[in-house]
Amino acid sequence: MFAVIVGAALAMPLFAQAQNAYVGVNAGNAELKLSGDLGSGKEDKTGYKAYAGYDFNQNFGLEAGYANFGKLKDREAGASVSMETSAFYLAATATLPVNPQFSAFVKGGVSQNRTKAVLSGFGQRFSGSEDKTSGMFGIGAAYHFNQNISAVAEYENFGKTYSENGAKLKASLVSIGVRYKF
Incomplete structure (x- = not known):
């Protein structure tokens, strides 16, 4: 699955020569939500x-990307834990143009998540990482300044x-940004 996501992400620059591609x-x-027995x-x-x-038409497309969720740190009683999480994702997109300046969209797909954990204390240090494939979804809106640039x-x-x-970590992202459509 990871190879599919990476392959799609690497192929996206080829779409840059085509109309309807964006970055x-x-x-x-x-x-970052941590839950568990403790x-x-x-x-x-x-x-x-x-x-x-890449938008196949004004309503449907495909998106691939990389997200970084930062580092979760905690220190108690001489011990510390650090968890850093990131994801590669591939998602189908559906867009509803409301008017020429505004559109709403949803996306759904799969993400390959990676969490690196480091536990240290009492003269010991343990580290490791875990890859976990998970479903992902999103919802958003875009304001189009012109046919190329959108917020x-x-x-x-x-x-x-x-x-x-017994411990589980979940990640979500609320963000704003800039999109350039070729």
């Missing part, structure tokens, strides 16, 4: 994403990014 960058609030909590971090897509606001949920020993 974009977003930044915003990444929420407790739960959530932390907000600055997250960002870079993406490329974008969206919410995306990337599902579980980590699951081990």
